[in-house]
Amino acid sequence: MTDYTMTIGGKAVTAATTFDVINPSTGGIAGACPSGTADDVNAAVAAAKEAYKTWSVADDEVRAQACRDMSAALTEHADELAILLSLEQGKPRAGLGADFELGGAAGWAANTAELSLPVEIIQDNNQAKIEVHRKPLGVVASITPWNWPLMIGVWHFAPAIRAGNTVVIKPSPYTPLSTLRMVEILNTVLPAGVLNVVTGPDSIGPVLTSHPDVAKVTFTGSTPTGKRVMASASDTLKRLTLELGGNDAGIVLPDADPKEIAEGLFWGAFINSGQTCACMKRLYVHDSIYDAVCDELAAFAANIPVGAGSDANSVLGPVQNATQLALVEELIADAKANGGRVILGGERAEGAGYLHPLTLIADAKDGMRLVDEEQFGPVLPIIRYTDVEDALASANALSVGLGASVWSKDLEAAKKLALRMESGSVWVNGHGGLNPNAPFGGVKQSGVGRQFGVEGLKEFTCMQTLHA
Numbered sequence: 001m002t003d004y005t006m007t008i009g010g011k012a013v014t015a016a017t018t019f020d021v022i023n024p025s026t027g028g029i030a031g032a033c034p035s036g037t038a039d040d041v042n043a044a045v046a047a048a049k050e051a052y053k054t055w056s057v058a059d060d061e062v063r064a065q066a067c068r069d070m071s072a073a074l075t076e077h078a079d080e081l082a083i084l085l086s087l088e089q090g091k092p093r094a095g096l097g098a099d100f101e102l103g104g105a106a107g108w109a110a111n112t113a114e115l116s117l118p119v120e121i122i123q124d125n126n127q128a129k130i131e132v133h134r135k136p137l138g139v140v141a142s143i144t145p146w147n148w149p150l151m152i153g154v155w156h157f158a159p160a161i162r163a164g165n166t167v168v169i170k171p172s173p174y175t176p177l178s179t180l181r182m183v184e185i186l187n188t189v190l191p192a193g194v195l196n197v198v199t200g201p202d203s204i205g206p207v208l209t210s211h212p213d214v215a216k217v218t219f220t221g222s223t224p225t226g227k228r229v230m231a232s233a234s235d236t237l238k239r240l241t242l243e244l245g246g247n248d249a250g251i252v253l254p255d256a257d258p259k260e261i262a263e264g265l266f267w268g269a270f271i272n273s274g275q276t277c278a279c280m281k282r283l284y285v286h287d288s289i290y291d292a293v294c295d296e297l298a299a300f301a302a303n304i305p306v307g308a309g310s311d312a313n314s315v316l317g318p319v320q321n322a323t324q325l326a327l328v329e330e331l332i333a334d335a336k337a338n339g340g341r342v343i344l345g346g347e348r349a350e351g352a353g354y355l356h357p358l359t360l361i362a363d364a365k366d367g368m369r370l371v372d373e374e375q376f377g378p379v380l381p382i383i384r385y386t387d388v389e390d391a392l393a394s395a396n397a398l399s400v401g402l403g404a405s406v407w408s409k410d411l412e413a414a415k416k417l418a419l420r421m422e423s424g425s426v427w428v429n430g431h432g433g434l435n436p437n438a439p440f441g442g443v444k445q446s447g448v449g450r451q452f453g454v455e456g457l458k459e460f461t462c463m464q465t466l467h468a
């Protein structure tokens with residue numbers, strides 16, 4: 001038996017079997033998740049399709065109020081959800097942890113309420129009147145990952161619902177419980193069938209993303225999976241928003257003050273223990289301040305407590321799952337074997353759970369796996385450069401481009417360089433900060449489409465041009 005249920009058509013649905021969700025802080029069991037089947041996916045899509053009939057024509061203000069109500073419900077249940085999120089995801093509640101994620105989720109839902117897509121008048125004269133209307137698409141499938149499951153869930157379904165679509169969300173099997181509970185709570189303020197959730201084995205994801213009654217897939221996860229989702233969507237030409245992996249570069253210019261930027265560099269790289277799509281994942285530092293930046297960063301990082309999510313003293317938590325931990329360890333071992341110099345962390349202490357110390361690898365080089373591949377964990381390679389054009393070429397050399405940053409006292413010079421970086425977002429003297437009104441997404445193989453703000457809302461609509 002499980003305390004957690006899927007929500008389909010506004011009703012709690014159990015499954016014949018469950019699977020265990022692991023608490024990454026301890027290696028123990030966080031809870032039992034319903035192991036839904038293809039039949040559950042079909043039932044959820046059918047419920048969403050039925051609800052779409054009325055939700056798609058509901059008054060705009062009704063849909064805006066639904067987003068406000070979702071925000072209020074998330075705030076009301078923030079404590080309970082943060083505890084559950086911390087338990088299964090591993091992140092502590094403090095700092096930029098579980099409480100921050102719940103605050104972000106509620107804030108994003110509230111912000112979405114205030115977005116609007118008014119009718120656009122293209123021409124209005126005695127020859128013609130032409131208007132462009134934005135209409136919802138239908139049933140949206142949302143596939144979410146394990147790093148920020150609640151916030152990313154809201155990023156997917158709030159704009160979808162605001163625009164008049166209905167949703168079936170399938171969370172990652174690593175962190176499904178908080179999403180199950182979140183959707184159960186949100187169903188107290190939404191009409192039945194507008195937001196449904198299914199959980200289960202890996203086989204149900206493709207059932208959802210290829211379902212003929214799904215009009216759009218919004219996916220956050222890895223680039224290889226994003227490609228599979230794109231392929232499975234092609235049969236019925238589903239609309240897609242794909243927010244995929246990155247390998248964000250930061251470039252520190254020679255005039256930067258190492259002490260001043262250390263804190264920003266740290267959080268840019270290590271928020272959520274490095275398990276964030278737009279984390280800084282490789283840092284290029286000018287030779288003239290290379291050692292000073294390494295020292296300042298190591299000094300700052302050494303004071304950040306890493307521990308179990310349930311420990312009130314922890315500021316950062318474990319790697320979320322064993323597969324990811326194995327990848328992080330593999331990349332560190334490869335870096336060490338190829339001349340990387342560990343200046344902080346490096347070795348995991350034996351023990352339960354997936355805790356890994358914050359790790360800085362100096363003397364890293366392009367071509368090392370830790371630099372070229374996305375580590376998605378608490379380790380940052382630091383690469384020395386002498387010519388900024390070389391650093392820029394390295395930053396732009398990979399097939400991904402989600403975020404990037406430039407660090408300098410000279411804002412104009414930094415902005416000029418920033419605009420030459422091949423990424424969907426670029427920051428000056430910061431990395432990874434998001435704003436609900438600022439479009440976010442990748443270039444190259446980091447994704448398709450944009451989330452947030454009016455641009456993000458448009459992705460959940462199609463245009464209808466009215467010639468009257």
Ligand code: NDP
Binds near residue numbers: 145146170226277
């Ligand atoms: P995946 O991209 O494999 O999975 C993300 C989600 O997609 C999960 O819910 C997964 O569920 C689902 N999924 C997988 N295959 C399909 C499919 N064919 N059709 C529909 N849904 C599918 O991420 P992982 O959890 O395996 O992590 C691997 C790597 O992804 C990490 O190392 C990291 O680099 C990157 N990542 C990026 C994130 C980001 O925010 N951009 C977030 C998390 C990870 P199921 O497992 O049931 O198939």
